[in-house]
Amino acid sequence: MFDINEMKKNVSDKFSKVSENKFEPGVSQKKDEPVKTTNTSSQLASIGPSIHFKGELTGEEGLIIDGRVEGTIDLKGNQLIIGNNGKIKADVFAQTIIVNGSLTGELHGKERVHISKTGKVQGNIFSPRVSLEDGAKFKGSIDMSEAKHEKPQSNLQDNQLKRA
Amino acid sequence: MLPQLQPALSEYYSDNAEPLKTRIFDSIWQTFNQPNSTRVVKPKILDLGEAQPDSFNFYSEQAGYLTIADCIQPLSELAWPEEENPNQALEKKIKEIIPPTFTQYDLILSWDSFNFIQPKILPYVHNHLLNFCTNKTIIHGFLFTSENRPKQPSVFKILDSGRIKHAVSNDESRQHTPLTPLAINKYLPNFQYARSVLMRSGLQEFMLTRK
Numbered sequence: 001m002f003d004i005n006e007m008k009k010n011v012s013d014k015f016s017k018v019s020e021n022k023f024e025p026g027v028s029q030k031k032d033e034p035v036k037t038t039n040t041s042s043q044l045a046s047i048g049p050s051i052h053f054k055g056e057l058t059g060e061e062g063l064i065i066d067g068r069v070e071g072t073i074d075l076k077g078n079q080l081i082i083g084n085n086g087k088i089k090a091d092v093f094a095q096t097i098i099v100n101g102s103l104t105g106e107l108h109g110k111e112r113v114h115i116s117k118t119g120k121v122q123g124n125i126f127s128p129r130v131s132l133e134d135g136a137k138f139k140g141s142i143d144m145s146e147a148k149h150e151k152p153q154s155n156l157q158d159n160q161l162k163r164a
Numbered sequence: 165m166l167p168q169l170q171p172a173l174s175e176y177y178s179d180n181a182e183p184l185k186t187r188i189f190d191s192i193w194q195t196f197n198q199p200n201s202t203r204v205v206k207p208k209i210l211d212l213g214e215a216q217p218d219s220f221n222f223y224s225e226q227a228g229y230l231t232i233a234d235c236i237q238p239l240s241e242l243a244w245p246e247e248e249n250p251n252q253a254l255e256k257k258i259k260e261i262i263p264p265t266f267t268q269y270d271l272i273l274s275w276d277s278f279n280f281i282q283p284k285i286l287p288y289v290h291n292h293l294l295n296f297c298t299n300k301t302i303i304h305g306f307l308f309t310s311e312n313r314p315k316q317p318s319v320f321k322i323l324d325s326g327r328i329k330h331a332v333s334n335d336e337s338r339q340h341t342p343l344t345p346l347a348i349n350k351y352l353p354n355f356q357y358a359r360s361v362l363m364r365s366g367l368q369e370f371m372l373t374r375k
Binding site for chain 2: 134141
């Protein structure tokens, strides 16, 4: 029988290391200021290693991705963790983005983007705070000044705004 | 007769080595931060090297926009193409290594990189870099001008505007025909040589400005 509590416990155990260890202060991060995790891992939804998702992924809760996602991810004011096995080809919008796996695309972190030592990012980062751990791979641009952290509205909404 | 001693390169390989005191990099930053500067206060920076976590505190406070091109390794591996039209093939390969953007940069950091690119390929890199330049773009660089240099491009970490830490990941060195900043400048004709400072063991800090 499918037991949601058992599944949450498994997810919690599996990612407890991620949430506890991977957010240790990186070299570029002040030691007394670890990356804040707004949710514990048991509160985060998860996409497992065998899942391959294509399309627009939206949600209003934190998410851990250990599978493959292609398209767009919009978590609004929530946290996104790319697990060690996660492979993302997407533009990502979230409050905090933590990359332990690989990601190609644009990262819009309203509060912070952190790339851990196992993380590999190719693309552009828009966030007021960006930190990398030793060993992290990054190729692309970082804009720490401009407020481009929200997902742009659809063309229809844009046109309505222009008319108004 | 005692064998001639090689310059003590080991100091470069230690992460604990005394940080370099950079006169030129420091003065570039002072120019950016002058209250009445005609330049932007937070410059747009194109770093040709790989991402250095230690430098991010500095960049996050000082830079408006930063691009990590991480292109030294692939550019150093570029050989003269054997295709019928080598110029076109080379331009295409360089474009793949440094994808064009609409951004024009105030400062290009070329730290221990021009030494690793074949001189005959340098003009093509120069032509491509012009797409990223304003008419005031500065190139700041480091070059090893002694006969021995690290086998791999060195790693430089910015501590603050006046101090840069220098470390590399291997212990090997190789002999090479040293190119001075002036010699490098010949391959980059749209820039003019502005200054250079000789630092320890043949490492030169230099600055080129846009003509």
